[in-house]
Amino acid sequence: MAANIEISGISKKFGTVRALDNVSFNIHPGEIFGLIGPDGAGKTTLFRILATLLLPDAGTARVAGLDIVNDYRTLRLKLGYMPGKFSLYQDLTVEENLQFFASVFGTTIQENYDLVAPIYSQIEPFKKRRAGALSGGMKQKLALSCALIHRPEVLLLDEPGTGVDPVSRQEFWEMLGTLRKEGITMLVSTPNMDEAALCDRVALLQEGRIMAVDTPEGVVSAFRYPLWAVRSAEMHRLIEDLRQFEGAADCYAFGSFARLKLYPGNDESGTETRIRTYLDQKGHRQTELLPARATIEDCFIEYMKQ
Amino acid sequence: MAAVITTDRLTRKFGSFTAVNEISFEVMQGEIFGFLGANGAGKTTALRMLTGLLTPSSGAATVAGFDVWRHPEMVKKRIGYMSQKFSLYEELSIRENIRLFGGIYGLSRSAIRTKTDDLLRKLDITGEADKLVGSLPLGWKQKLAFSAALIHEPRVVFLDEPTSGVDPLTRRQFWELIYQAAADGVTLMVTTHFMEEAEYCDRLSMMVDGRIEALDTPAQLKKQYNATNMDEVFRAIARKN
Known part of the structure; x- marks a missing residue:
């Protein structure tokens, strides 16, 4: 039976900074749950509290049925924690690092080799290399192997995608998919809104507060404004002009297009023509105009403004 | 429009290892140019040469009108640099x-x-x-x-992962500043691991094993690799090798 995580009213202050403000949500057994928020939102503070490394000022949490304060010793055996900063021993080899983490938890590489094999086998050819000399993607695979070697029920992965290239990042998410089949519950944080779509459910965190908890589709479907993707030869002027367009709630840079957000109106059939005419009047050239779907990022901004 | 960055078979070796292998490209004035590549592809080495911090082994490059090999100090005065x-x-x-x-x-x-x-x-x-x-x-x-x-x-500004980790609202405001600078004629060279950031660029180059494997607009690259987003383009190029 996979483990769950119940977080109830967790708050934490550092001096006058409110890092976490009454945070509550539950993670279901066997779920890949994403904690999505920019740097400084409080993601790492929450991870450190769940990993029993930091005491909350208020609130409680239970991980795999164990209280994070009273049962911290037993809980640590059931937890795998991969901090955002590479925290393995740079001077030890790949194999020595893994051996070290296995022995700290009173186990051996052999005993749990089957669990780490899909990941560890990719770096095993370099097992005599020092951890400090590995590439970003390989370091990450080693860190994940070390977090898994004691067969934890819950994995806490703090920003595994930061500093690694898209290829390694995709491989990493594929590995998480494999681990889910083993019944491991995972909490993954990222500042990268794109990665939300890869989670079963997500919580949006900003300045210590949870703004929403839902499936990625659920978050997106709650967005009510019509959106258009627009581009022209002069992007900077385009954005400024579109902000003055009648019915525009906002316009902002978004990838290779500007994003025009309109207030929900009654008659939307004529919108496209209206925008085109407006852009022609403003003298924009090489214009492209497409209806757009909201992304997690659009929703995140909407919640930030509320 | 004038080229503000030019490289001609620019190469850097470390011992027997070729970190940057004969790269040639031009970046125009006012262009937002994305400089992408996997970890270890040679991006940092190339950037260090373009910012006058590292001497090329062979080939040539000019930045803001000065040769990076002969006049690295003049280059440094005419560029800006910012990273996360x-x-x-x-x-x-x-x-x-x-x-x-x-x-x-x-x-x-x-x-x-x-x-x-x-x-x-x-x-x-x-x-x-x-x-x-x-x-x-x-x-x-x-x-x-x-x-x-x-x-x-400066005529050229190098931005190293400028918006990774910032909230989406700030990211948009930040890119507006970048667009504004570009409209004012500043050339911007952006390195990033985040393909959503890459989509903002006018053109992108993609380094693999020290070489430039692809160079085009985001739209053309997506068409060429039959991809819906830049993440797919990146993986297609990086995995081909």
Whole structure:
């Protein structure tokens, strides 16, 4: 039976900074749950509290049925924690690092080799290399192997995608998919809104507060404004002009297009023509105009403004 | 339109290892140019040569009209640099940081004063000028760092993962500053691991094993690799090798 995580009213202050403000949500057994928020939102503070490394000022949490304060010793055996900063021993080899983490938890590489094999086998050819000399993607695979070697029920992965290239990042998410089949519950944080779509459910965190908890589709479907993707030869002027367009709630840079957000109106059939005419009047050239779907990022901004 | 960065078979070897292998490309004035590649592909080495910090083994490059091999100091004076890791001094106030950057680039006292006023007004932070940078929200720091990188009116600015980790609202404001700089004729070279950031660029180059494997507009690259987004393009190019 996979483990769950119940977080109830967790708050934490550092001096006058409110890092976490009454945070509550539950993670279901066997779920890949994403904690999505920019740097400084409080993601790492929450991870450190769940990993029993930091005491909350208020609130409680239970991980795999164990209280994070009273049962911290037993809980640590059931937890795998991969901090955002590479925290393995740079001077030890790949194999020595893994051996070290296995022995700290009173186990051996052999005993749990089957669990780490899909990941560890990719770096095993370099097992005599020092951890400090590995590439970003390989370091990450080693860190994940070390977090898994004691067969934890819950994995806490703090920003595994930061500093690694898209290829390694995709491989990493594929590995998480494999681990889910083993019944491991995972909490993954990222500042990268794109990665939300890869989670079963997500919580949006900003300045210590949870703004929403839902499936990625659920978050997106709650967005009510019509959106258009627009581009022209002069992007900077385009954005400024579109902000003055009648019915525009906002316009902002978004990838290779500007994003025009309109207030929900009654008659939307004529919108496209209206925008085109407006852009022609403003003298924009090489214009492209497409209806757009909201992304997690659009929703995140909407919640930030509320 | 004039080329502001040119490289011609630019190469750098470390012992028997070729980190950058005969790369040739041009970046035009006012262009936002994305410089992508997997970890270890040679991006950092190439950038260090283009910013005058590392001598090429062979080949040539000019940045803002100066040869990086013959006149690295002239190159350094004409470029700006900003990254997520190094931006501003946290223990100095906003005003002190601007003065420091202005001083390093040899601006006169009066020029620094005018620039400081302009910059504070543009970012709408005049009332905060004497606050320590360390106490500011990350989004402010990023915008301020970018403005500080522009203080000596460089022709080229190098941005290293400029918006990774910032909230989406700030990211958009930040990219608006970049578009504005480009519209003013500044050339921007952006390195990033985040393909959503890459989509903002006019053209992208993609390094694999020291070479430039692909170079085109985001739209053309997506078409060429039959991909719906830049993530797919990146993986297609990086995995081909």
